[in-house]
Amino acid sequence: MCAPSVVESVRRTLSRRQFVGVVATGAAVSVPVRAQQKPIRLPKGFRDVIDLTHVLSPLLPVYPGYRPIQVRPRSTIAREGYANNEVTFDEHTGTHVDAPVHFVSGAVSADRVPVDRLLAPLVVVTIAERAAKNADTLVSADDLLQWEKRYGRIPAGAFVAMHSGWDAHVRDANRFFNRDAKGTMHAPGFSEAAARLLVTERDVSGVGVDTLSLDAASAQKFVAHLTILGAGKYGVEMLTNLSRVPPAGATIIVGAPKHEGATGGPARVLALV
Amino acid sequence: MCAPSVVESVRRTLSRRQFVGVVATGAAVSVPVRAQQKPIRLPKGFRDVIDLTHVLSPLLPVYPGYRPIQVRPRSTIAREGYANNEVTFDEHTGTHVDAPVHFVSGAVSADRVPVDRLLAPLVVVTIAERAAKNADTLVSADDLLQWEKRYGRIPAGAFVAMHSGWDAHVRDANRFFNRDAKGTMHAPGFSEAAARLLVTERDVSGVGVDTLSLDAASAQKFVAHLTILGAGKYGVEMLTNLSRVPPAGATIIVGAPKHEGATGGPARVLALV
Numbered sequence: 001m002c003a004p005s006v007v008e009s010v011r012r013t014l015s016r017r018q019f020v021g022v023v024a025t026g027a028a029v030s031v032p033v034r035a036q037q038k039p040i041r042l043p044k045g046f047r048d049v050i051d052l053t054h055v056l057s058p059l060l061p062v063y064p065g066y067r068p069i070q071v072r073p074r075s076t077i078a079r080e081g082y083a084n085n086e087v088t089f090d091e092h093t094g095t096h097v098d099a100p101v102h103f104v105s106g107a108v109s110a111d112r113v114p115v116d117r118l119l120a121p122l123v124v125v126t127i128a129e130r131a132a133k134n135a136d137t138l139v140s141a142d143d144l145l146q147w148e149k150r151y152g153r154i155p156a157g158a159f160v161a162m163h164s165g166w167d168a169h170v171r172d173a174n175r176f177f178n179r180d181a182k183g184t185m186h187a188p189g190f191s192e193a194a195a196r197l198l199v200t201e202r203d204v205s206g207v208g209v210d211t212l213s214l215d216a217a218s219a220q221k222f223v224a225h226l227t228i229l230g231a232g233k234y235g236v237e238m239l240t241n242l243s244r245v246p247p248a249g250a251t252i253i254v255g256a257p258k259h260e261g262a263t264g265g266p267a268r269v270l271a272l273v
Numbered sequence: 274m275c276a277p278s279v280v281e282s283v284r285r286t287l288s289r290r291q292f293v294g295v296v297a298t299g300a301a302v303s304v305p306v307r308a309q310q311k312p313i314r315l316p317k318g319f320r321d322v323i324d325l326t327h328v329l330s331p332l333l334p335v336y337p338g339y340r341p342i343q344v345r346p347r348s349t350i351a352r353e354g355y356a357n358n359e360v361t362f363d364e365h366t367g368t369h370v371d372a373p374v375h376f377v378s379g380a381v382s383a384d385r386v387p388v389d390r391l392l393a394p395l396v397v398v399t400i401a402e403r404a405a406k407n408a409d410t411l412v413s414a415d416d417l418l419q420w421e422k423r424y425g426r427i428p429a430g431a432f433v434a435m436h437s438g439w440d441a442h443v444r445d446a447n448r449f450f451n452r453d454a455k456g457t458m459h460a461p462g463f464s465e466a467a468a469r470l471l472v473t474e475r476d477v478s479g480v481g482v483d484t485l486s487l488d489a490a491s492a493q494k495f496v497a498h499l500t501i502l503g504a505g506k507y508g509v510e511m512l513t514n515l516s517r518v519p520p521a522g523a524t525i526i527v528g529a530p531k532h533e534g535a536t537g538g539p540a541r542v543l544a545l546v
Contacts, residue, residue: 255541
């Protein structure tokens with residue numbers, strides 16, 4: 001690693017030569033990204049990429065028992081010539097994967113989920129209208145069969161996501177956790193029957209929610225978790241932007257974490273639509 | 274969060290009902306994933322997904338000054354009913370993104386790279402034969418022009434990766450760091466001219482390497498870093514499996530981290546081939 005003064009001198013030279021607007025003083029100035037001229041070529045049949053991932057910040061709600069992410073600067077451009085943070089998080093925070101080993105001893109960790117399971121036909125089951133009236137509503141087996149009536153059978157290897165609209169509340173912790181007088185949280189999730197249908201009869205790759213839990217928040221037994229992860233499938237919690245994805249026809253890309261033995265972890269999740 | 278005993282009871286019930294082989298005693302037993310019956314439907318025109326990501330473990334080499342990842346169990350299935358780890362890393366470890374703000378104050382952080390830049394036509398420039406003989410070899414502007422002679426002009430928005438074969442050495446730190454008698458490291462990287470061609474004349478989305486640095490390891494001035502990040506493009510370092518990707522025609526998917534203000538961070542990186 002060379003001295004900051006050397007980096008600084010190169011920076012100035014390059015700056016003069018070509019980077020108008022890149023001020024390299026170490027001060028936080030705003031540098032506009034150069035506008036890209038041409039749209040990216042997406043895989044055939046797709047027109048856009050939708051980001052299903054929340055910005056991971058200490059302000060994002062976390063499930064009780066977990067701690068928010070911490071980001072600590074360990075080096076800065078002014079001091080060392082380059083910026084680096086040390087990042088600490090509990091695995092089950094932010095938009096994140098639940099690997100089977102989160103609930104089942106000896107089961108598959110996130111780094112070992114077969115890579116072809118991370119791209120999947122994306123099935124979006126919307127219960128947002130119901131959820132707005134009843135926070136305890138569940139995705140039922142009948143919801144899945146109704147979806148199939150309109151769009152055809154859920155394909156093997158699909159990723160099935162609950163769109164409850166709950167992600168709209170992340171900036172309002174009271175509304176998001178939605179605790180009753182006894183402190184019990186209320187938010188939608190998957191019913192046991194729906195979870196069982198997906199893993200035993202449809203052989204999905206994974207199941208996702210835009211809430212903190214595959215199970216309804218008031219559930220005390222984690223039956224959806226145990227059914228889905230117990231069958232070797234993965235979950236993704238705290239998805240966002242599902243309202244921008246069609247019910248059928250999109251492809252999800254789950255950028256699952258790959259640290260060794262991960263019981264899960266923050267993931268970049270994209271949808272090709 | 275309910276008591277482990279309740280979870281355990283549900284686990285046993287579910288286990289009897291449907292999950293032969295899922296032993297829920299909290300002991301680490303091996304649970305086979307049920308074989309998937311049908312291959313996943315990939316986007317049209319693609320036949321496979323290649324994982325360009327190293328398993329992130331404390332054994333993976335890190336650039337001098339950074340610390341290896343730490344994974345500490347905070348809850349276990351036996352004790353709390355579910356497993357969770359606390360993970361700590363320096364952002365520039367493992368297969369990871371370098372955001373422009375890593376080297377340029379006020380520039381774009383990893384969470385703000387436009388999402389359509391994370392999918393890109395993947396250009397693989399192989400210098401593995403040369404690198405095997407000369408660790409200081411660089412991807413030159415001429416290497417890029419030779420690639421274009423065979424495969425056509427590098428498309429706008431492409432991701433251009435150096436395949437030097439260096440990822441084969443990650444389990445042998447001496448070979449990987451390749452220090453000379455004075456302690457200077459030697460490994461390939463991008464030349465300044467190649468970096469400048471990519472950002473000013475080809476308008477790429479990002480640039481990647483299968484080494485620890487966009488610059489040659491012996492370089493003291495980070496000119497490739499400053500040229501690429503200074504132009505608002507991102508880098509990806511410590512890629513692997515580039516030998517399994519064709520020189521042209523693949524699509525890269527960069528699962529960039531999305532924690533707020535990220536100067537970079539471990540990323541799941543996939544190639545559709």
